[in-house]
Structure formats: structure tokens, C-alpha cells
Amino acid sequence: xxxxxTEDQETSPGRRIATxxxxxxxxxxxxxxxxxxxxxxxxxxxxxxxxxxxxxAKDAEAWIERSGALAKEKGHRSVVCLKSxxxxxxxxxxxxxxxxxxxxxxxxxxxxxxxNNGYATEAAHAxxxxxxxxxxxxxxxxxxxxxxxxxxxxIEKCGFQYEGLGMIHFRSHAGSLPxxxxxxxxxxxxxxxxxxxx
Numbered sequence: 001x002x003x004x005x006t007e008d009q010e011t012s013p014g015r016r017i018a019t020x021x022x023x024x025x026x027x028x029x030x031x032x033x034x035x036x037x038x039x040x041x042x043x044x045x046x047x048x049x050x051x052x053x054x055x056x057a058k059d060a061e062a063w064i065e066r067s068g069a070l071a072k073e074k075g076h077r078s079v080v081c082l083k084s085x086x087x088x089x090x091x092x093x094x095x096x097x098x099x100x101x102x103x104x105x106x107x108x109x110x111x112x113x114x115x116n117n118g119y120a121t122e123a124a125h126a127x128x129x130x131x132x133x134x135x136x137x138x139x140x141x142x143x144x145x146x147x148x149x150x151x152x153x154x155i156e157k158c159g160f161q162y163e164g165l166g167m168i169h170f171r172s173h174a175g176s177l178p179x180x181x182x183x184x185x186x187x188x189x190x191x192x193x194x195x196x197x198x
Contacts, residue, residue: 017078017130019122023086024078024093027064031079034089035060038111045172047148048109049098049179053172063092070096076130080110080123090114093123095131095140100168103141103183106131108154120154128158128189138186143168143179152180159192160184 016025027035036057039045045053052059067077075096079089091110098105106127110120124142131140142160144151160182167176 017126018083019126021083022119022122022126023081023083024123024126025081025086027067027077027079027089027092029061029064030087031064031089032057032060035063035079035092038089038091038113039109041112042172043112044109046170047145047151048107048172049168049170050107051109051171067094070094073097074135075104076127076135078123078127080108080119090119091123093127095127095135098168101141101143101166103139104131104135104137106140106142106158115150120151121157124154124158128184129193132186132189139183141181141183143181145170146178146180155180155182158184159188161188 016023036055039051039060040053040055042053045051045055063077070077073096075094077092077094080091080093081087081089091108091114093108095106096104106124108120108123108127110123128140131137141163142155142158143166144155146165161184163181163183166179166181168179169175170177
């Protein structure tokens with residue numbers, strides 16, 4: 001079931017997105033230290049195609065700067081925070097174009113201190129909703145390394161359909177690795193939303 005919209009989840013691209021337990025908001029330079037603390041983790045980098053390792057302040061600043069430009073190019077990035085503390089991030093999520101893939105992709109990562117709480121699934125639900133509502137997409141994709149069982153479970157819980165195997169460049173490996181590719185179309189998303197409302 002996808003995330004239910006709240007009063008905060010409107011169609012304006014700059015607005016924060018609220019889910020039952022999370023706030024997804026625009027990243028700011030005040031998030032750099034927390035982002036580096038969480039993202040400078042080899043396990044995260046090995047499973048996130050665009051993340052380098054080691055991950056430093058310049059990487060976080062570049063990601064934040066690119067976030068503003070991404071909205072103009074049909075995409076979105078948010079930092080993920082708990083509702084109990086909207087200023088401290090626990091991860092990041094977004095959707096947009098990825099080099100070498102012809103379908104806009106949903107992506108997410110959660111810092112290790114907050115693993116195994118379902119936050120990645122909740123953040124991914126919010127990004128799927130955003131891609132179809134604000135982004136107006138007809139189809140969205142998602143992928144994970146074949147060795148990343150946790151991310152595969154998130155993708156499947158979100159309702160993505162398996163599409164096949166592919167290869168994608170991972171910055172942390174300086175080369176391409178096999179991934180499982182998934183997709184969801186607008187009709188499937190609408191059905192999942194309707195089922196969730198019952």
C-alpha cells in the first residue's frame with residue numbers, strides 16, 4: 001500500500017511531504033554534517049549507484065546544489081527526517097533521470113542507525129506519489145543490486161513489478177554492476193492507492 005496523502009502533501013514542488021512517521025523536506029546546507037555522518041558508510045555506498053565512498057562535505061554540498069536544479073528538469077530530492085525531529089535527517093530520497101536508464105527512477109537511502117524500521121519503504125512511497133502527482137509521470141522505475149535483499153523487499157512492498165536484469169555504473173566501484181530492474185505505471189499506482197484506501 002502506498003503512503004496516504006496528508007494535508008502537507010500538496011502538488012507544489014517546494015512543499016514538504018508528510019507521511020505517517022516522516023517529513024521529507026528540501027535539503028539545505030545545514031544538513032551537510034548530518035548527511036556526511038550517515039552517508040560516509042561503505043555499506044550504503046556499495047548499494048547506491050551515484051554515491052562515492054568516502055563521502056565528504058563537498059559531495060553533500062554538490063548533492064544539495066544539484067537538488068535545486070533537478071526540480072527544473074523534472075525530478076525531486078528530499079532529505080528524510082522523523083516527524084519528531086524535522087531538522088535532523090535520517091536519509092535521503094528522490095526521483096528523476098539517471099544516466100544510462102531511459103525511465104525516471106525512484107531512489108532512497110536511510111542511515112544505518114535507522115535501518116529495519118520501515119522508513120525506506122515509507123520514503124519510497126512518498127516519492128512514488130510525488131512522481132505521479134507533481135511530476136505527472138506515466139511510468140517510473142526503481143532498481144537495486146542483485147545482492148541487496150533489503151532494498152529488493154522495499155521495492156516489492158511498494159508494488160513495483162520486476163522487469164529484468166540490467167547493468168549500471170556504481171561510483172563506489174568505479175565500474176558497472178548487475179541490478180534488478182523494476183517499474184510501475186500510472187494505472188498500477190492508481191490501483192494500489194485505491195486498494196490502500198479501502
